[in-house]
Amino acid sequence: MVAIDKCGPPCELDPEGCCAVCTNTPTPSMVTEGGTCERYPKKLSKKCNTSGYWNTNKFCEYSCYLAGFGYDAEKPCCPQCVECTDTETSWMEGEGMTCDSEGSDWLLNSKCSGDDYWTTNKHCQLSCYNRGR
Numbered sequence: 704m705v706a707i708d709k710c711g712p713p714c715e716l717d718p719e720g721c722c723a724v725c726t727n728t729p730t731p732s733m734v735t736e737g738g739t740c741e742r743y744p745k746k747l748s749k750k751c752n753t754s755g756y757w758n759t760n761k762f763c764e765y766s767c768y769l770a771g772f773g774y775d776a777e778k779p780c781c782p783q784c785v786e787c788t789d790t791e792t793s794w795m796e797g798e799g800m801t802c803d804s805e806g807s808d809w810l811l812n813s814k815c816s817g818d819d820y821w822t823t824n825k826h827c828q829l830s831c832y833n834r835g836r
Contacts, residue, residue: 724781725761725764725765725768725780725781726761726764726765727739727740727763727764727765727766728740728760728761728762728763728764729762729763730757730760730762730763740762740763740765740766740767741766743763744770747763747766747767747770747772748770748772750762751763751767751770751772751773751774752767752772752773752774753772758774761774764780765780765781768780787825787828787829787832788825788828788829789801789802789803789827789828789829789830790802790824790825790826790827790828791826791827792821792824792826795807795810795826802826802827802829802830803830807827807830811827811830811831811834812834814826814827815827815830815831815834816831
């Protein structure tokens with residue numbers, strides 16, 4: 704299994720094999736203005752790891768990390784690490800098919816993108832991700 708962010712791009716992993724889970728909490732003034740961390744790129748470059756107030760509260764932690772101004776330069780930062788599974792459907796199991804077997808390509812190509820049953824039940828997540836779906 705691979706730790707990835709909501710089955711999207713892989714999180715960078717620390718030596719223990721997991722990323723540091725971080726938040727993306729806006730400052731009180733951002734909240735008052737109805738904004739999010741992403742709306743203030745100039746503020747990120749000026750405040751992220753240089754302001755004592757921001758450092759103490761780790762405001763916009765994930766946005767700061769993505770912008771290259773992470774609070775802890777040694778630790779990769781991900782909003783949430785999720786281990787994706789490669790769980791077959793009961794039909795696949797009955798056919799002796801696995802998510803990564805050669806014979807499953809046609810099925811994954813048709814089911815990975817847009818099949819509500821597969822998405823809801825998280826079938827073959829990792830294999831679908833590896834195929835760009």
